[in-house]
Amino acid sequence: MEVIIVPDARAGGELIAEGIADLLWRKPDALLGVATGSTPLPIYEALIAKVRSGSVDASRARVAQLDEYVGLPAGHPESYRSTVLRQVVEPLGLSPDAFIGPDGSASDVQAACTAYDRELAAAGGVDLQILGIGTDGHIGFNEPCSSLASRTRIKTLTEQTRVDNARFFDNDIDQVPHHVITQGIGTILEARHLVLLATGEGKADAVAATVEGPVAALVPASALQLHPHATVVVDEAAASKLK
Ligand code: F6R
Numbered sequence: 051m052e053v054i055i056v057p058d059a060r061a062g063g064e065l066i067a068e069g070i071a072d073l074l075w076r077k078p079d080a081l082l083g084v085a086t087g088s089t090p091l092p093i094y095e096a097l098i099a100k101v102r103s104g105s106v107d108a109s110r111a112r113v114a115q116l117d118e119y120v121g122l123p124a125g126h127p128e129s130y131r132s133t134v135l136r137q138v139v140e141p142l143g144l145s146p147d148a149f150i151g152p153d154g155s156a157s158d159v160q161a162a163c164t165a166y167d168r169e170l171a172a173a174g175g176v177d178l179q180i181l182g183i184g185t186d187g188h189i190g191f192n193e194p195c196s197s198l199a200s201r202t203r204i205k206t207l208t209e210q211t212r213v214d215n216a217r218f219f220d221n222d223i224d225q226v227p228h229h230v231i232t233q234g235i236g237t238i239l240e241a242r243h244l245v246l247l248a249t250g251e252g253k254a255d256a257v258a259a260t261v262e263g264p265v266a267a268l269v270p271a272s273a274l275q276l277h278p279h280a281t282v283v284v285d286e287a288a289a290s291k292l293k
Contacts, residue, residue, distance in 0.1 A: 051280045053261055055289045059249040062283045063092025066180070066245055069281075070097055071106045073178055073243075078110040083179035083238075085116045085190070086133045087215075089247050090180050098141045108142045114176055115151030116238075117190045120204060120229040124155050128218050152202060152231040163202040163231055170202075170237065179241035183248050186210055187256040187269035191232035198265070198273045200234030235273045244280040246271065248288040257284055258291040 056062045070093075073080050084090065100106040115134055122129045131151050139149045150169050156162035170176065181189050186208065192200060193208050207215075212226040219225035238244065248257045260271040261282060274280040
């Protein structure tokens with residue numbers, strides 16, 4: 051695992067967008083795995099700026115979703131499908147056909163999870179997976195104690211994660227779904243390159259446990275230590291508890 055400390059979130063976004071630009075130069079139809087939440091926004095903004103300035107050609111790029119709420123009506127603005135379309139797919143000028151994700155409104159959720167794992171494999175696997183990290187060390191929505199070998203499946207959000215995400219739902223925790231579909235840790239580890247961005251002091255404990263603690267289901271992000279090509283990009287605040 052390589053750890054790169056950058057001055058701030060903007061610099062982290064720029065660095066990772068540079069890495070994606072390199073990948074798209076080598077492999078124009080690369081499959082980019084994208085996370086949602088606040089942290090990756092500077093990555094998407096930097097990448098979109100490169101595409102708009104003509105320095106990066108992302109016209110053949112493909113995008114794969116990491117996770118999704120269960121039970122939000124199709125087209126809900128806070129579903130992760132809507133969010134990724136709005137923040138990544140549309141601004142990059144990609145067709146919705148270049149975008150795959152799990153179906154959070156399926157009547158048989160477990161079948162939708164299995165189908166998504168199959169779809170990821172059929173697409174050739176994720177080339178570069180962007181990850182954020184929860185204050186409790188989760189990646190995707192693999193909350194503490196998730197199996198490190200887990201596949202895409204339904205999970206129950208912890209109270210802490212629902213509190214953290216209430217800001218996307220008018221600060222009303224009652225509107226935050228209780229369940230999500232998430233790529234499992236085993237699924238995430240199949241991506242060829244994992245890039246985790248963590249910014250702000252609130253992530254400092256989770257970053258220290260991920261990078262310097264033992265590999266443990268209690269800290270799902272620590273599974274990155276098992277991956278042959280994992281990059282952790284942290285700003286100085288998120289790096290403040292590293293030894
Ligand atoms: C969401 C996801 C989550 C977030 C994490 C941090 O797709 O993968 O693991 O990355 O909850 O969220 P933010 O970035 O909003 O602090």
